[in-house]
Amino acid sequence: MTTTRDDANDIGAFLASRRARLSPEAAGLEHYGRRRRVTGLRREEVARLAGISVEYYTRLERGRTRGVSDEVVESVTRALQLDDVEHAHLVDMVRTANTSPINRRRRTTPQQIRPALRQLLDAMTETAAFIRNSRLDVLATNALGAALYAPVLQ
Numbered sequence: 001m002t003t004t005r006d007d008a009n010d011i012g013a014f015l016a017s018r019r020a021r022l023s024p025e026a027a028g029l030e031h032y033g034r035r036r037r038v039t040g041l042r043r044e045e046v047a048r049l050a051g052i053s054v055e056y057y058t059r060l061e062r063g064r065t066r067g068v069s070d071e072v073v074e075s076v077t078r079a080l081q082l083d084d085v086e087h088a089h090l091v092d093m094v095r096t097a098n099t100s101p102i103n104r105r106r107r108t109t110p111q112q113i114r115p116a117l118r119q120l121l122d123a124m125t126e127t128a129a130f131i132r133n134s135r136l137d138v139l140a141t142n143a144l145g146a147a148l149y150a151p152v153l154q
Helices: 005-020 043-050 054-061 070-079 084-098 115-123 143-153
Strands: 130-132 138-141
Touching: 005 054, 005 084, 043 054, 043 070, 054 070, 070 084, 115 130, 115 138, 138 143
Parallel strands: none
Antiparallel strands: 130 138
């Protein structure tokens, strides 16, 4: 299962549609008589009702659900007054997005360094040295590097 832009768009479209159908009055917010540019609730209002920051809610509405807790999903559910079916749908979309390969750290097989690099590393006796891969994992160190980077390697 792969998260695509469609998955992010699905979450965003779902949340935006539920936000649009709920008036401030129905959500228990005061209406100040100003003309509203959006139908339904503003993002700021949903965030306030859910007890989260506007930035966090905006991130959710953009489909960036990595690390979203069940408590936050519950808070958004209450703020948007979702029914049981809508709540289950939101939970399913968030879980699907969070279990996709894009949001999971890839497991790779241990990388081997070339013998020439190992030899060069071992020849560096008066300085701490290490070799990292493209993900910045430390693959190898010399003796001084091992002492210096021991916390990183554990």
